[in-house]
Amino acid sequence: MANGKLLRQLIKSGVRGDTSGFRAASEAVIQEEREKNHHLLANDLERLLYGDRASAGDERKLHALVDLPSNKDSGMALLEERVVIRDEKDIILSDATHAALDEILMEHNRADVLRSYGMRPAEKLLFCGPPGCGKTLAAEVIAHSLSLPLILVRLDSVVSSFLGETAANLRKVFDYIASRPVVALFDEFDALTKDRGDSADHGELKRSVNAVLQMMDGYRGDSILIATTNYETLLDKAVWRRFDEVIRFELPSMEQIKRLLSLKLSGVRRDFEPDDGRIATQFKGMAHADIERVLRRAIKEMILSGREFLEKSHIDAALAREYRHKD
Ligand SMILES: Nc1ncnc2c1ncn2[C@@H]1O[C@H](COP(=O)(O)OP(=O)(O)OP(=O)(O)O)[C@@H](O)[C@H]1O
Numbered sequence: 154m155a156n157g158k159l160l161r162q163l164i165k166s167g168v169r170g171d172t173s174g175f176r177a178a179s180e181a182v183i184q185e186e187r188e189k190n191h192h193l194l195a196n197d198l199e200r201l202l203y204g205d206r207a208s209a210g211d212e213r214k215l216h217a218l219v220d221l222p223s224n225k226d227s228g229m230a231l232l233e234e235r236v237v238i239r240d241e242k243d244i245i246l247s248d249a250t251h252a253a254l255d256e257i258l259m260e261h262n263r264a265d266v267l268r269s270y271g272m273r274p275a276e277k278l279l280f281c282g283p284p285g286c287g288k289t290l291a292a293e294v295i296a297h298s299l300s301l302p303l304i305l306v307r308l309d310s311v312v313s314s315f316l317g318e319t320a321a322n323l324r325k326v327f328d329y330i331a332s333r334p335v336v337a338l339f340d341e342f343d344a345l346t347k348d349r350g351d352s353a354d355h356g357e358l359k360r361s362v363n364a365v366l367q368m369m370d371g372y373r374g375d376s377i378l379i380a381t382t383n384y385e386t387l388l389d390k391a392v393w394r395r396f397d398e399v400i401r402f403e404l405p406s407m408e409q410i411k412r413l414l415s416l417k418l419s420g421v422r423r424d425f426e427p428d429d430g431r432i433a434t435q436f437k438g439m440a441h442a443d444i445e446r447v448l449r450r451a452i453k454e455m456i457l458s459g460r461e462f463l464e465k466s467h468i469d470a471a472l473a474r475e476y477r478h479k480d
C-alpha cells in the first residue's frame with residue numbers, strides 16, 4: 154500500500170482539482186506499487202489514470218474549474234466536476250448505440266459546418282436503459298472525445314425544500330452551463346420523482362423535474378446536456394420531444410460480453426481466451442457493470458489463492474457469490 158504522505162498528496166490535489174499534482178501523486182503511487190512487485194495493481198492504476206494508453210500524452214482529465222455554484226442555504230455544491238479518463242475504446246456497445254454516439258461526436262466535431270447552414274449539433278441528449286450498461290460512462294466518453302469538462306449536476310442539492318430556492322439553484326446551474334462549453338450530466342434525473350412516500354413531497358419533486366426540463370428547453374449554448382434514466386416508461390412523449398436525440402443502452406449480447414471480457418481482462422494473465430463461449434455464456438443477461446464486478450472478484454480470488462493465472466474456476470466462484478448476494 155502506498156505511504157501516507159503520497160496518499161495525502163493524492164487526495165489533497167484531487168480535492169483541489171490540481172491536475173498536475175494529482176497526476177504526479179498518482180504516478181508516484183504506481184511506481185511505488187511496481188517496485189513492490191504489485192504489477193496487477195500497478196497496471197490497474199495505470200489504466201485508471203491513462204485509460205488504455207501507455208503514456209498520459211496531452212489528455213485533459215480535470216479542468217480545475219473555478220466558481221462552481223453551490224446551494225445558498227446549505228452550501229452544498231450544485232455542480233461537481235468528474236475526472237474524465239475513459240474514451241471510446243473503453244466502452245462496449247451495440248452497433249446501433251455506438252453509431253448513435255459516433256453521430257453525435259461527428260456533429261460536434263463538425264459544428265462549424267452545421268452552423269454555416271444555420272443548424273446546431275445535437276446538444277440535448279437522453280440516455281435510457283437498465284442500470285450498469287454505460288449511460289454515465291458514455292457521458293464521460295463524449296467529454297473525453299470533445300475535450301470538454303464533465304460536470305455532474307447534483308440534483309439532490311438543486312432541489313430545495315425552501316420555496317423559490319429550487320428555481321434559484323436551477324438558474325445558477327444553467328447560467329454556469331451557458332457560461333462555458335461543458336458536458337453537463339443530469340444523472341438519473343427522473344429518480345427524483347420516485348421512491349418518495351409523501352405525496353406532497355412527490356408533487357414538489359415532480360415539479361422540480363418539470364422545471365429542469367423547462368430550463369433545458371430554453372437552453373441555447375455550446376454545452377452538451379445529457380439526462381439519463383432507467384425508467385423510459387416513466388417519461389411521456391412530451392418529455393422525449395424535448396431532447397434532440399434519445400439513445401438506448403442495452404444489456405450486452407454474447408458478442409459484446411466477449412469483447413467486454415477481453416477489454417476488462419486485457420492486463421490479466423489467464424488460462425483461457427476471453428472469447429471462450431463457455432465463459433461468456435455464464436454472463437448472459439447481466440449488465441456490463443455486474444460483469445465487471447464479478448471479474449474484479451474473480452481476480453481477487455486468484456490473487457488471494459496465490460495463483461498466477463486467472464482460471465475458469467475463479468470466475469465460477471465469483472459468479473456463485475454474485476448469485477448468492479441476489480438470493
Ligand atoms: N457499455 C459498457 N462498456 C464497458 N464498461 C461498462 C459499460 N457499461 C458499464 N460499464 C462499467 O460499469 C461501470 C458503471 O456503468 P455506468 O455507471 O456507466 O452505468 P449506467 O448505465 O450509468 O448505470 P445507472 O443506470 O445505474 O446509472 C462503468 O464505469 C464501467 O466501468
Ligand SMILES: [Mg+2]
Nearest residue numbers: 288289340381
Ligand atoms: Mg449512471
